[in-house]
Amino acid sequence: MPTIAHNLKQIHAQIHVAEQTYQRVENSVQLLAVSKTKPARAIVSAYHAGQRHFGENYVQEALNKQVELGAFDITWHFIGAIQSNKTKVLATHFDWIHCVENLKIAQRLSSQRPDFLPPLNICVQVNISAEPSKSGVTLDELGNLVLQISALPNLVLRGVMAIPAPQTDFAAQREPYQKLVAAVKALKNVNLTTFSFGMSDDLKAAIAEGSTLVRIGTALFGARA
Numbered sequence: 001m002p003t004i005a006h007n008l009k010q011i012h013a014q015i016h017v018a019e020q021t022y023q024r025v026e027n028s029v030q031l032l033a034v035s036k037t038k039p040a041r042a043i044v045s046a047y048h049a050g051q052r053h054f055g056e057n058y059v060q061e062a063l064n065k066q067v068e069l070g071a072f073d074i075t076w077h078f079i080g081a082i083q084s085n086k087t088k089v090l091a092t093h094f095d096w097i098h099c100v101e102n103l104k105i106a107q108r109l110s111s112q113r114p115d116f117l118p119p120l121n122i123c124v125q126v127n128i129s130a131e132p133s134k135s136g137v138t139l140d141e142l143g144n145l146v147l148q149i150s151a152l153p154n155l156v157l158r159g160v161m162a163i164p165a166p167q168t169d170f171a172a173q174r175e176p177y178q179k180l181v182a183a184v185k186a187l188k189n190v191n192l193t194t195f196s197f198g199m200s201d202d203l204k205a206a207i208a209e210g211s212t213l214v215r216i217g218t219a220l221f222g223a224r225a
């Protein structure tokens with residue numbers, strides 16, 4: 001069985017090769033380790049191999065791990081669906097929130113962010129494949145929401161995140177990301193620098209199209225039960 005440290009090294013190598021292949025600036029793509037359903041000891045293994053940013057999807061599971069790992073210098077990202085009755089916990093216990101898709105949630109996160117913490121980092125989730133069943137704003141709605149969130153005091157709007165419909169073909173994987181990046185670049189009066197997209201199965205396509213943060217679970221920690 002390959003170890004987590006070994007997998008981490010492999011993923012960094014893949015990121016590096018993709019950066020070179022697609023003329024991306026060296027080290028411009030950050031790795032977010034997605035540890036949902038995995039035990040705290042898996043996070044510790046990755047931590048000892050140098051990983052500092054971890055992403056979790058389920059609030060209670062994440063809080064339990066944060067208590068267990070209180071002594072570690074971890075940056076916690078929430079990448080799950082946001083229920084409005086959980087915004088206070090999220091605003092208090094995370095450094096980044098990736099799946100913001102409406103103003104009401106953003107307002108709650110801003111007003112519930114404790115004063116003793118720095119502003120909360122936010123990404124707006126975009127439904128780039130425009131699947132009716134999926135979360136996120138459409139590209140048409142993005143500009144408005146971005147402007148409204150930018151005005152909130154205790155948030156820093158960093159960028160966008162997306163989870164497109166899975167595709168196996170490389171060109172098909174690239175297409176929605178290309179559309180998203182073009183739409184973001186066309187927005188006026190905002191400076192969005194985080195492109196949170198790319199998972200274990202489409203990391204290369206994501207980097208080819210401008211991802212700055214790939215969210216990797218399976219390739220790092222193994223398949224989830």
Ligand SMILES: *Cc1c(COP(=O)(O)O)cnc(C)c1O
Pocket residue numbers: 034036057079080163199200201215216217218219
């Ligand atoms: C689970 C998850 C990931 C990681 O997916 P893998 O295919 O295991 O790399 C990335 N982003 C989000 C939002 C997830 O829920």
